[in-house]
Amino acid sequence: MTSLSTLTFGQRLRAATDLHGPLCAGIDPHRSLVESWGLGYDLDGLRIFARTCVEAFGGHVGVVKPQSAFFEVFGSAGVAILEEAVRDLRAAGTLVILDAKRGDIGTTMDAYAEAFLGKDAVDAPDALTVSPYLGYGSLRPAIDLAHQTGRGVFVLALTSNPEGPAVQHAVRGGRSVAGTIVDGATADNAEARSRGEPGHVGLVVGATVGSAVQDLDLDLAAMGGPLLAPGVGAQGGTGDDLKRVFGDALPHVLPASSREVLSAGPDVDALRAAARRTSESLAALLR
Numbered sequence: 001m002t003s004l005s006t007l008t009f010g011q012r013l014r015a016a017t018d019l020h021g022p023l024c025a026g027i028d029p030h031r032s033l034v035e036s037w038g039l040g041y042d043l044d045g046l047r048i049f050a051r052t053c054v055e056a057f058g059g060h061v062g063v064v065k066p067q068s069a070f071f072e073v074f075g076s077a078g079v080a081i082l083e084e085a086v087r088d089l090r091a092a093g094t095l096v097i098l099d100a101k102r103g104d105i106g107t108t109m110d111a112y113a114e115a116f117l118g119k120d121a122v123d124a125p126d127a128l129t130v131s132p133y134l135g136y137g138s139l140r141p142a143i144d145l146a147h148q149t150g151r152g153v154f155v156l157a158l159t160s161n162p163e164g165p166a167v168q169h170a171v172r173g174g175r176s177v178a179g180t181i182v183d184g185a186t187a188d189n190a191e192a193r194s195r196g197e198p199g200h201v202g203l204v205v206g207a208t209v210g211s212a213v214q215d216l217d218l219d220l221a222a223m224g225g226p227l228l229a230p231g232v233g234a235q236g237g238t239g240d241d242l243k244r245v246f247g248d249a250l251p252h253v254l255p256a257s258s259r260e261v262l263s264a265g266p267d268v269d270a271l272r273a274a275a276r277r278t279s280e281s282l283a284a285l286l287r
């Protein structure tokens with residue numbers, strides 16, 4: 001039997017979603033959520049919140065996306081809790097996309113890549129979200145290192161927030177900014193695509209972006225990598241929105257939902273059941 005660690009990120013992601021469904025469950029310990037679980041908004045509360053999510057999702061949900069910001073708020077001790085969650089989720093067989101949206105000039109990007117995607121990275125996730133707004137090419141160290149270490153990256157293309165279009169829809173030389181990002185990912189996934197396999201470069205396209213994919217003439221189905229779609233649930237994105245936004249790219253979509261699923265906590269069984277219900281209804285819609 002092939003060991004999981006010899007598989008590429010694209011292959012592992014496909015196996016995880018085939019087994020557990022397409023949901024990417026977020027771990028976003030907002031103050032209001034932590035308090036609604038009856039916990040203090042402090043290190044002890046954060047630790048219990050994270051461990052409860054790990055117990056509910058680990059081995060039961062295919063993909064989990066912790067939001068780094070909510071752990072960084074608590075300084076290095078908060079980051080240690082995040083690292084523990086990443087380690088425990090992966091040990092339970094759940095893929096982890098760390099939502100840290102790193103992006104910088106190439107030489108600094110080298111260091112970010114080593115920190116999160118390198119072979120010696122501490123408690124490294126399976127994939128990292130990255131921001132291309134210093135230019136898609138500035139992400140080269142992360143894209144290449146992820147490929148070498150069997151990990152993935154998710155590049156922001158069309159984000160779910162209302163401020164995104166001002167930058168992402170801008171056109172230069174006849175191509176939108178988002179279009180150049182799709183083109184970059186398509187090129188980086190070409191080799192995997194030629195082998196009929198999913199690529200390791202994914203894109204972030206929000207469930208709330210309306211007709212932008214069609215308006216900007218983006219061929220997401222041909223991109224060859226996964227499409228992480230935040231905005232489902234608390235931001236108003238629905239299953240029908242996913243259908244409208246992604247069209248024939250739907251089979252590649254990984255819908256991400258944090259607050260809506262997390263609001264079923266703190267009971268582990270209730271949290272797990274909410275994730276399972278969401279995943280099942282999304283699977284029926286996407287496949």
Ligand SMILES: O=c1ccn([C@@H]2O[C@H](COP(=O)(O)O)[C@@H](O)[C@H]2O)c(=O)[nH]1
Pocket residue numbers: 026028067099158159160161204206230231232233234235256257258259260
């Ligand atoms: O375009 C983007 C990119 C990332 N996010 C992140 O996803 C979750 C969404 O949380 P919900 O509670 O389901 O709204 C959060 O961590 C965001 O930072 C996004 O929403 N949109």
